[in-house]
Amino acid sequence: MSNSSVLFDAPGPKARRISLIASIIAGILILAGVAWMIWTLAQPRESGGITLPGFFDPSRWDIFADPEVWQFIVFEGVLATLRAALVASVFAIALGIVFSLLRSSQVAWIRIPTTIVLEFLRGMPVLLMMLFILLVLNTGAFWAVVAALSLYNGALIGEALRAGLAALPRGQREAGLSLGMRPLQSKMLVEFPQAFRQMLPIIVAQLVVLLKDTSLGYIVGYTELLRTNMNVLGSFYGNRYLFSLFVVTLVLYLTMNLLLSWFARWLSKRTSSQSAGKRLDPEDASQALLVAEATAAARESKGP
Template structure:
């Protein structure tokens, strides 16, 4: 505890902090225990006694390999949609950033309007739009919806990256005789991309999470496979266990991706002192030091 906000704590404060710690730990443990015991207790429902949530009869389907195979298919569905949509989003993002920073107004203004439109719309609505207005099926509805929405957001952050470059970079490119487009592709974009990499990766985690919207538009991704498919097949008895397994899978995948994002942020975060942070010391007040703002925060949900 070496925060600047406090004096270095003496024995009395340390004891008090220890007591507070133990009390709150006990409180949290009590709440958790209550939840677990309530779940584990058998429940009366319209005359029949249901076994507790952790009873064998509510988990036995998970010994069946075919259940895991189905879950695997769902996971593959999620990952496939996420992978295709991520590539699409990156391409669209670069395209948007190029068009939005174009020299000509008749390119720049329509691009800005389109970008604001896609950014301000719910992804779900975008998916429904594509599903109903085209006949490409649910997979492409999910992929195109996610690609357009996240492409708009990545485009916007790339544009911020381009804007944060020193203007000398562009001027140097132009003075070497490169065209505007060449300057952009060979000099500006690589640097902007590098600058914004943490934000982009964080946005891709959001994209992966959002593939779950396929549940609503009818694409067979993880949630639809486990909760609708398996849930309906084996009955409501298994709903909670299926939910917990799905949750565990999502957490495992997303937390590992977030960890990669954080590592990237640490390794190649913006080096220049951020604009608007005048003065050298930009430490932080709590122990989780590092960046003025963590990359996940810049990701738009």
């Protein structure tokens, strides 16, 4: 229901007043809850007979006045996270393209094994894949994180591109073939560029997931943003700063992810206004993929 007012009669002045009052009361309650949490955190606390300062006391935040700390966070933490995400994105998109071509091949003994491999990759936790690569191939933490993220996201991007290829109007391929192109030529020069553009919002949304998942490196021992801040800086400056370091880490992660999600949303609006196709929801990559796959399957099953 994009317009829920159909469900009930248009609210009169009384109903509008009631909903305004409810809105103000609820707003005050929410703000009070947040204020209470902050107040509780700010209180000094007793611990084994000593009184520790509250969590917003300057003595818990003074390390952030030191530019060297920020330098360390940015150059060791943020950069390590971005490097893993960037390398993994490049590999994931490349793998995705290869997977989508293999998966939509006309030859059954290429298509079917690829389908099985893709299902396997999609059904496994990324963390288990990281452990697998770390222990079996003995690659070191960075490449374990990058390889696992590339394989997992490559499988999803491949599936999205395949759905994009299948959902193209049949006439595109027929036109390519009738101009004398080989099947592969038509696929690469005519169909694939269109599918890629249509699926771009899903791909970018998937890259947001990839960026979030680099933090799994914390568990397999890759020194990314979370590990740099909590383990390296946390143990260097002592327990006192644990909470403030966590807050800083959280804010940095949120900034990076929100910027990338907004970019995905903007991209999806732009592409949807240019192509007549149905707008894919860029908010949630896995849901958009589900819809894209179903649309493709529906088109395939209609047959010639």
